[in-house]
Amino acid sequence: xxxxxxxxxxxxxxxxxxxxxxVVNSGPVGHQMQQLIERALRGSF
Numbered sequence: 001x002x003x004x005x006x007x008x009x010x011x012x013x014x015x016x017x018x019x020x021x022x023v024v025n026s027g028p029v030g031h032q033m034q035q036l037i038e039r040a041l042r043g044s045f
Contacts, residue, residue, distance in 0.1 A: 023029055 024033060
C-alpha cells in the first residue's frame with residue numbers, strides 16, 4: 001500500500017472511533033454500559 005492509502009485508512013479509523021465514542025457516551029447507551037459494567041463487577045449475571 002502507498003502512503004496515501006495508509007492515510008485514508010487512518011482517517012477512516014479515526015472517524016469510526018469518533019462516532020463510536022459519541023454513541024457510547026450518549027445518555028441511554030452510556031447508562032446501559034455503566035449498568036453492564038457494574039453487573040459484571042458484582043458478578044451477578
